[in-house]
Each structure stands twice: as C-alpha cells, then as structure tokens.
Amino acid sequence: IIGDGQVSLGSQIIKPNARKVRKLKDGVMAGFAGATADAMTLFERLEMKLSEHPETMRACVEMAKAWRMDNRYLRRLEAVMIVVDEAGTNVQLTGTGDVLESQDGIIGIGSGGAFATAAARALIDVDGLDACAIGRKAMGIASDMC
Template identity: 65%
Template structure:
C-alpha cells in the first residue's frame, strides 16, 4: 500500500562475498524494485574503492551507500592498509553522527586479508567462515555459498556466481545481472 504516510519502498539487493583459497570475491545483483515494480535491472552495487585494494558491496538506499563509500574512502586515507580500523572508525561516526545515523544501508567490505559487514547500528562483524550475505536475497545466497563451499574444484568466484543464481531464482528482488569484483 502506498500513500502519504507509507511511501513506496525501494527493495532489492543481494550482496555476497566469498573468501576461498587465497581469493576473495564480492558479487551483487543489479535489480532495484519500487514496490512491486522492477525499477532498474543494471545497478552497480559492487565497487572498488581507495587504491583498488578494497571492494565494497552495498545493500540499502543508493544515495546513502554513496555517502558511506566516500566516508570509508576518507577513513582509508586516514588509516592506510588498516581496513578494520577504518571500518570501526566509520561505524563510530555512522552511529553517532546526527546526519549519518539516518542512513539506511549495509556494507560488505573486503580486502586481501579481511572480510567485514558494516551496519548503521555500529556493527563491524568479521564472519568466521569468510562468507557474507546481505540484502533482501542475502540469506539465500549465503546459504547456497555455505552449501557449495566445500565442493572440490569450485573456486571463490564459482561459488559466488552459482550462489547468486540460486538467490535470484528464489528472491523476487534479485536478478541474474551479476557484477563481481575479485581480489
């Protein structure tokens, strides 16, 4: 239902990160939905930032995510080669800053050594298995990635692509237009 008090809500993101055999990938679908309508099918939700050694995927409001990308890049300049510290400092700002705390997004942030989930509630979480799934289809992609992870011959990119396809087959807010960045 859409009216003055309940405006249409943008839905749709599946972000998945898989770390395996010395490689890490972040994959994101391209769909944005407004209510029950596909609004856009080729949105780029995964980006390299800084000097290219950090990959970020976002779920949530696009303008909010771009604001957070910029803030994270600034933190990485302030704390070079210290992704965890930069993310903790961003999470502190995100939670306490009057403007930032209204931003609605989650981020999967990775470099060669660490994978992190950032949220507006101040969370900076490093998953114990190196797999992250966020967004509307994130739990589907995460489940698929965990099931596929131990299959011999599947590398991080293979696991991510297959898992994203499974998520797209289940979640109506996820499509098969996958962008994948690898380190």
C-alpha cells in the same frame, strides 16, 4: 565479492544493472544493499576513513563509530555494506554501527542475502568450484528464491 545489480522500489525493479560493488582503493572492495544514494554517501565516507587509516579493519571501525554517533545525518542512512581486502578482512557494516566479521569468509546482505549465504556455504566444499563460481551459483540460487 559479487552483487546482483538490482535496484528496487518496493516490489518493483527500477534498475537491473546498478554497480553495487566498487573498488575503494588498491586491494579494497565494497558492496552495498539498501538505498542507493545512502550507499554512495557511505562509500565516500569510508574512502575518507581509508585515507586516514590505511588498515581496512580500523577504517571500518572508525566508519561505524561515525555512523552511530552522527544523529543528524548518517543515522538516517538506510544501507548496509560489505568490505573486503586482499589481507583477508571481510566485514559487514550495518546501519546500527556494527562491524560484523565473517567466521568463514562468507557474507550476504540485502533481501536475498540469507539465501545467497546459505547457498555459498553449501557450495564451499564442492571440488572444482572457485570463489567466483561459488558466488555466481549462490547468487543464482538466491535470485530463484527471492
């Protein structure tokens, strides 16, 4: 999982080095795109769900259900999350309450997400590139385009 660290307000970059990827518990990482304060709230909520449901996928489903059902608070949040774990779970949690599992282990979110996903898929079969190198190259390509 890799993040660009860029926080923007409209077309202006207001922070180039935000920490968008976080460890939620041993073996579970999450990253976000969207409103930073909203994402921090979602990180906290997902951490609570992980303490209730140790299985990452189950915690994500419970988080998405809560996100959809809370009309007053969570439904107003504007953020998207990627959650991964050591067991191979890799899902995208959306603001509409979707839990989208990647078919090939590659997920991209945010304004450059589609570019990064396409680049990573093109690089996945290149000999000599590990996941970290693929992620960095894909982010570089996305940043050149978006």
